[in-house]
Amino acid sequence: MEIKVEFIKGPTKNTNIEVGSIINHIGERVGLHGSVYKIRRMSDFAFVLLRTKREVVQCIYSKDYAEFDLEVLKEESCIKLTADIIKEDRSKSGWELRMIDVEVLSEPIAESPIVINNKLVDTSLENLLDYRPITLRNEKERAIFKLQAGICHGFCKYFLEQSFTEIHSPKIVSAGAEGGANIFHLNYFGKDAFLAQSPQFYKQMMVGVYERVYEIAPVFRAEKHDTSRHLNEYISVDFEIGYIESFEDIMMMEVGMLRYALEELQANYTHELELLKITLPNLEKIPSIKFMEAKDLISEKYNRSIKDYEDFEPEEEKLLSEIIKKETGSDFVFVTHYPTAKRPFYAMEDPSNPHVTLSFDLLFRGLEISTGGQRIHSYKEQIQKMKRLNMNIELFETYLMIHKYGMPPHGGLGLGLERFTSKLLNQDNVRLSTLFPRDINRVTP
Numbered sequence: 483m484e485i486k487v488e489f490i491k492g493p494t495k496n497t498n499i500e501v502g503s504i505i506n507h508i509g510e511r512v513g514l515h516g517s518v519y520k521i522r523r524m525s526d527f528a529f530v531l532l533r534t535k536r537e538v539v540q541c542i543y544s545k546d547y548a549e550f551d552l553e554v555l556k557e558e559s560c561i562k563l564t565a566d567i568i569k570e571d572r573s574k575s576g577w578e579l580r581m582i583d584v585e586v587l588s589e590p591i592a593e594s595p596i597v598i599n600n601k602l603v604d605t606s607l608e609n610l611l612d613y614r615p616i617t618l619r620n621e622k623e624r625a626i627f628k629l630q631a632g633i634c635h636g637f638c639k640y641f642l643e644q645s646f647t648e649i650h651s652p653k654i655v656s657a658g659a660e661g662g663a664n665i666f667h668l669n670y671f672g673k674d675a676f677l678a679q680s681p682q683f684y685k686q687m688m689v690g691v692y693e694r695v696y697e698i699a700p701v702f703r704a705e706k707h708d709t710s711r712h713l714n715e716y717i718s719v720d721f722e723i724g725y726i727e728s729f730e731d732i733m734m735m736e737v738g739m740l741r742y743a744l745e746e747l748q749a750n751y752t753h754e755l756e757l758l759k760i761t762l763p764n765l766e767k768i769p770s771i772k773f774m775e776a777k778d779l780i781s782e783k784y785n786r787s788i789k790d791y792e793d794f795e796p797e798e799e800k801l802l803s804e805i806i807k808k809e810t811g812s813d814f815v816f817v818t819h820y821p822t823a824k825r826p827f828y829a830m831e832d833p834s835n836p837h838v839t840l841s842f843d844l845l846f847r848g849l850e851i852s853t854g855g856q857r858i859h860s861y862k863e864q865i866q867k868m869k870r871l872n873m874n875i876e877l878f879e880t881y882l883m884i885h886k887y888g889m890p891p892h893g894g895l896g897l898g899l900e901r902f903t904s905k906l907l908n909q910d911n912v913r914l915s916t917l918f919p920r921d922i923n924r925v926t927p
């Protein structure tokens with residue numbers, strides 16, 4: 483019997499034009515599709531704003547040339563539009579889009595409970611998040627996540643240029659990597675398992691395979707407090723590199739990665755940057771200061787007593803950023819040599835002072851956005867440290883294989899994508915840069 487098959491080829495040529503290329507089609511009749519964002523009725527014509535995949539474009543409806551009745555259009559209807567592009571010197575764009583005909587593909591059955599087609603979605607954070615599937619359609623809301631996509635795109639391009647290999651590590655794991663109580667337990671077919679707090683062990687394992695690896699993926703933290711900077715699920719941008727000379731190699735790589743992302747935004751995301759009125763920070767170099775020196779500096783400049791010698795209070799991160807901005811003009815600051823007591827068991831200690839680690843945080847506009855450092859690569863050293871910390875070594879048997887069977891000097895970092903985005907966009911809550919936030923009070927939408 484003859485088999486009847488059809489061959490599916492790649493996508494057909496798009497017959498709809500891109501908004502960015504309209505200027506090249508003046509005088510032509512073209513096809514466009516999108517959602518009706520807003521209808522502004524004037525006395526004898528109407529402006530119809532069409533939300534296409536990236537831009538909201540203004541169309542003109544007039545009975546003089548349209549072959550359909552304006553009443554067939556509802557806000558949030560999805561339409562296929564036939565339009566004429568007319569040269570118009572009075573308009574900023576140099577053209578005008580006249581609606582000729584439409585095919586209505588679908589219509590909403592109810593009016594949106596939140597007004598989404600004004601400049602801003604004027605509502606509470608709760609509402610903004612409760613109605614996320616539709617509030618994200620707002621021009622400015624969606625620009626946030628387009629920029630976030632641009633940041634990731636910039637990171638990936640940079641990593642590829644630097645010969646990294648992308649990895650995908652498991653998110654269901656048998657042991658926590660970061661210590662602390664903020665780990666989600668899972669009943670895994672009757673056995674104990676956890677949601678990964680970070681890809682830490684796996685990225686280290688993969689350094690033994692590919693030398694330079696990165697991953698951009700969700701991680702989970704059971705944060706029990708409700709703050710403007712904590713999420714229970716966030717996107718961690720992780721990299722790990724082998725054959726480093728010192729932990730500063732990691733910081734240098736981070737400067738390169740951030741600079742590349744900002745350049746990517748500047749080159750390819752001006753539409754969104756202008757919409758959100760964002761001026762990107764200058765990132766040629768980042769100042770660096772040791773943890774204890776930073777503590778003393780804050781204490782001296784603001785006449786504050788130091789309460790915690792092992793970590794920063796959130797307020798101190800803000801104050802340090804203020805000082806650095808004033809003194810150096812930088813929005814970023816590296817803080818190095820964090821106390822061993824506050825760093826995870828895999829952190830390498832400074833050979834000249836074991837009370838501090840060869841690690842760092844990066845603060846951006848008053849908030850920690852990344853943590854990194856050099857890792858212990860010697861088996862003996864790692865085991866000794868775990869014993870000192872009273873850890874159950876058996877639980878980490880597979881992780882310790884890398885140390886046992888040989889690893890180069892290595893290190894890496896993790897950066898919170900939402901934190902970086904929200905600070906870049908001058909927001910005061912990390913949730914605003916999270917598509918569908920998970921926090922102590924929220925698992926929907």
Ligand code: AMO
Pocket residue numbers: 660679680681682703705711712713714716718720850851852853854855894895896897898899900901912
């Ligand atoms: P750390 O636990 O410091 O380090 O996390 C790295 C970065 O992740 C972000 N982050 C968070 N963002 C939102 N909500 C949270 N609850 C949250 N917790 C952390 C921060 C932070 O700087 N394995 C190490 C990294 C490494 O050394 O490679 C780690 O995960 O921006």
